[in-house]
Amino acid sequence: MPQDTITVTDNRTGQSYTLPVENGTIRAMDMRKIKTGPGDFGLMTYDPAFMNTASCKSAITFIDGDKGILRYRGYPIEVLAENCTYLEVAYLLLFGELPNEAQLKDWVHDITHHTMLHETTKKFMEGFRDNAHPMAMLVSTVAALSAVYPDAKNIHDPETRLLQIKRLLGKVPSIAAFSYRHLVGFPYIYPDNDLTYTENFMNMLWKMVEPKYLAHPVLARALDILFILHADHEQNCSTNAMRAVGSAQADPYLATAAAAAALSGPLHGGANEEVLRMLDEIGSKENIPDYIEKIKAGKGRLMGFGHRVYKNFDPRATIIKRTAESVFEVTGPNEKLDIALELERIALEDEYFIQRKLYPNVDFYSGIIYQAMGFKPEMFTVLFAIPRTVGWLAQWQEMLTDPEQKIARPRQIWIGNDTREFVPMDKRGK
Ligand code: CMC
Numbered sequence: 501m502p503q504d505t506i507t508v509t510d511n512r513t514g515q516s517y518t519l520p521v522e523n524g525t526i527r528a529m530d531m532r533k534i535k536t537g538p539g540d541f542g543l544m545t546y547d548p549a550f551m552n553t554a555s556c557k558s559a560i561t562f563i564d565g566d567k568g569i570l571r572y573r574g575y576p577i578e579v580l581a582e583n584c585t586y587l588e589v590a591y592l593l594l595f596g597e598l599p600n601e602a603q604l605k606d607w608v609h610d611i612t613h614h615t616m617l618h619e620t621t622k623k624f625m626e627g628f629r630d631n632a633h634p635m636a637m638l639v640s641t642v643a644a645l646s647a648v649y650p651d652a653k654n655i656h657d658p659e660t661r662l663l664q665i666k667r668l669l670g671k672v673p674s675i676a677a678f679s680y681r682h683l684v685g686f687p688y689i690y691p692d693n694d695l696t697y698t699e700n701f702m703n704m705l706w707k708m709v710e711p712k713y714l715a716h717p718v719l720a721r722a723l724d725i726l727f728i729l730h731a732d733h734e735q736n737c738s739t740n741a742m743r744a745v746g747s748a749q750a751d752p753y754l755a756t757a758a759a760a761a762a763l764s765g766p767l768h769g770g771a772n773e774e775v776l777r778m779l780d781e782i783g784s785k786e787n788i789p790d791y792i793e794k795i796k797a798g799k800g801r802l803m804g805f806g807h808r809v810y811k812n813f814d815p816r817a818t819i820i821k822r823t824a825e826s827v828f829e830v831t832g833p834n835e836k837l838d839i840a841l842e843l844e845r846i847a848l849e850d851e852y853f854i855q856r857k858l859y860p861n862v863d864f865y866s867g868i869i870y871q872a873m874g875f876k877p878e879m880f881t882v883l884f885a886i887p888r889t890v891g892w893l894a895q896w897q898e899m900l901t902d903p904e905q906k907i908a909r910p911r912q913i914w915i916g917n918d919t920r921e922f923v924p925m926d927k928r929g930k
Pocket residue numbers: 736766767768769770771795800801802803804805806807808809856858861862863
């Protein structure tokens with residue numbers, strides 16, 4: 501019997517089946533051989549939230565949740581956050597290798613020269629109500645780019661794909677910044693090509709009447725680090741949406757909009773905004789024990805805590821905590837940080853959180869930094885979406901070029917009625 505196999509016995513029939521095991525995985529389609537008789541469809545697996553189902557093979561991001569490891573293309577996240585810029589990491593995620601000096605120069609040039617929005621896109625954004633949530637504006641406007649760039653439909657051409665990737669990486673910060681300016685009622689600021697990716701984003705957010713916006717270097721670097729930490733996270737909810745929509749061969753603008761829509765949910769990228777609301781609700785350190793009791797009694801969740809994959813610590817949270825210190829040296833002490841630190845301390849000593857392996861995740865401290873830097877909570881998820889765009893696009897390309905991938909189409913277990921007799925309107929009762 502070959503070693504890399506598993507033998508299962510179907511107790512319904514007494515029959516045994518030997519199935520290959522590859523990469524610690526059996527193929528779900530092999531289960532279909534397991535039948536009770538010729539009319540049987542074959543055995544399926546049931547996994548409503550993909551708790552134990554690999555949907556793809558990937559070489560982009562590696563996570564070991566038990567050990568708290570996160571690597572992009574083999575490089576530990578700590579090393580990348582320490583030594584790279586966001587655009588360098590974006591290149592790595594997309595092309596598999598770190599760029600050399602010339603490659604990085606061209607890459608930065610290309611992304612920088614795709615930051616402008618078409619004036620009709622600007623007009624489209626102006627049509628939103630003045631209190632529109634920036635995340636809703638981002639999702640809709642990214643989808644609207646599909647109408648601006650019809651060439652994007654040519655998804656099988658690598659050059660066309662790369663052009664759309666550059667456009668998206670260049671334009672998403674511009675859309676994000678405009679969605680913020682729209683919310684606060686200030687005019688749209690055009691990109692400034694002299695600035696770095698994050699400096700330019702800050703320029704488009706905060707420039708007022710000064711002739712040239714100059715970002716504080718410590719804050720610009722902190723934002724760049726946050727962008728690196730958020731760039732990819734393998735098969736999370738939004739990436740799964742990107743791959744699923746992309747598998748139908750929708751263009752990358754529509755697939756990215758779908759991914760961003762998934763990210764907006766409070767259990768995913770929306771959590772950082774919720775953390776701030778939670779800290780506001782707690783108000784002061786004395787109220788923390790009562791708040792924790794409320795959570796333990798099942799009334800809500802401790803936002804920014806827990807993760808589907810990390811069951812020890814989230815390495816991104818550790819780096820963010822350090823980054824927070826450099827930001828607060830510039831922006832001054834922050835009372836929310838004190839509440840957050842105390843909340844973390846109490847939760848980490850509590851049996852409820854210990855037993856369930858609930859630790860601070862990436863969203864726990866990021867919101868506090870963003871607020872200290874001057875961002876409104878409505879922008880927090882947008883700040884997650886900007887850097888995650890490259891992760892979505894890298895995963896999308898990998899999916900499109902993987903010969904094993906087809907249109908994503910899960911199965912269901914039917915639990916509804918059998919065929920029913922139609923009831924005419926006059927017989928349906930009151
Ligand atoms: N506060 C209190 N209890 C929690 C929390 C929390 N934040 N997270 C999980 N639990 C409990 C949950 O009630 C359950 O308890 P029990 O076994 O008694 O029913 C147990 O822990 C397991 O929870 P789960 O819902 O089965 O875990 P999951 O892997 O499906 O959920 C999660 C992961 C991130 C959605 C969840 O931990 C959560 O809702 N956290 C708060 C929201 C949040 O911070 N999200 C950001 C995630 S990181 C950034 C990103 O990827 O977007």
